[in-house]
Amino acid sequence: MGECSFWDWITDTLHLRDLPFMGAPSLMFNVRYWFGTIAVAALAWQVLTGLILLLYYQPSNAYDSTMAIIHNVPFGSILLSSHLYGAYVMILAAYVHGIDVFLRGTYKKSGGAQWVLGVLLFVLTLGVSFIGYSLTGDVLATDAVDVGKGVLTALGLQSLIPVFFGNGTQLDLFTRLLGWHIIVAAVIILLFMLHYPRVGYRVPAISRNNDLTIKPWWPRNLIFTLAVTLLTWGVILLIPSILAVPQVLGKVPILFSPYPGPSLTSPQASSIPAYPPWFFLFLYKMVDMPFGLTVNAVMGIVIPLVVLLIIPALDRGGSPHLLDRPWVTALFITGLIWVIELSVWGA
Incomplete structure (x- = not known):
């Protein structure tokens, strides 16, 4: 018998082929099927950078500690700005992933639970991003907290304001925001652990264990995942680095600035419009x-969320083709256009 290659030796020694990771058909090795992986790669970046930021962030002095991270902590500027843009990439990838899943109709039949988990993950991602956005303590964070309190009051949930936003002191506010930021992030990770194994239930019908088109997870699936992950991390690092260049920073709209705005007590605060x-x-x-x-x-929160959650129950037909589910497709596209129009209008 000939001597085995180094990689074969590694594979056999670590029993990599025996690990319970599923393979993937060749058609799934394209960007359309991997926006979920991009979102997860961004989540991994958020966890890594968030744990480091947690070492330096002080709820008792939220704004000053945030600025100290930028100016005094080694690599603190890129650490904080990439944490912000990691959230942006995660949200954008989740948007595209969800739209693609709907267009392909994979929420039907056995994909219904997967769709519901995905919707919950998306809502929690928006929530954890809102909380993180509010932790900086700048004038925009203050506006965000006020809007959050207003929404809870409008929904008749004003009794929850002390639970989420504290007793009115700055220390209690930012302590609770930090606590909820960590709690929601942990729930996202737990739900993802439920979401990921169910991917196997919604791959195309050709995906069977004895199908020769199924590529084993080692090495192709793993290498492809690592490539997508590293590319995602590169984008997360590159964009805020470019925006932070002094010649560029002054021209960046406040919506996309990699840094916090002025503090609430700053004379500049009055010139900053309330922007989410x-x-x-x-x-x-x-x-x-x-x-x-x-x-x-x-109209803006409750109804859209309920509709998204019950789509698998409303659309129980067999065919996933868009033309075979016209009314639910029209409803989804109308909602998507509504979100885009309101976003442009709000900007």
Whole structure:
């Protein structure tokens, strides 16, 4: 018998082929099928950078400690700005991933639970991003907290304001925000651990164990995943690095600035308009509608969330083709256009 190669030796020694990771058909090795991986890669970056930022962030002095991270901590500037843009990439990838899943109709039949988990993950991602955005303590964070309190009041949940936003002191506010930021992030990780294994239930029908088109997870699936992950991390690092260049930073709209705005007590605060992060522009404009805050909140939050969660129950037909499910497709596209229009309007 000939001597085995080094990689074969590694594979056999570590029993890599025996690990319980599924293979993937060749057709899934393209960007369309891997926006979920991009979102997970961004989540991994958020966890890594978030744990480091946690060592330096002080709820008792939120804004000053945030600025100290930028100016005094080694690599603190890129650490903080990449944490921000990691959230942006994660949200954008989740948007595209969700739209693609709907267009392919994989929420049908056995994919219904997967769709519901995905919707919950997306909502929690928006929530954890909102909380993180509020932790900086700048003027925009203050506006965000006020909007959050207003939405809870409009929904009749004002009794939860002390739970999420504290007893009115700055220390209690930022301590609770930090705690909820960590809790929601942990829930996202737990739900992902439920979400990921179910991917195997919604791959195309050709995906069977004895199908020769299925590539084993080692090495192709692993290498492809690592490539997508490293590419995602590169983008997360590159974009805020470019935006932070002094010649560029002054021209960056506040919506996409890699750094916090001025503090609430700064003379510059009065010149900063109340702006939400870009991923909440649609909601910002929705709650500004002339129907009253309660109606606006129900129309902008409750109804869309309920509709998204029950889509698998509403559309139980067999065919995933768009033309075979016209009414639910029209509803989804109308909602998507509504989000885009409100976001542009809110900007």
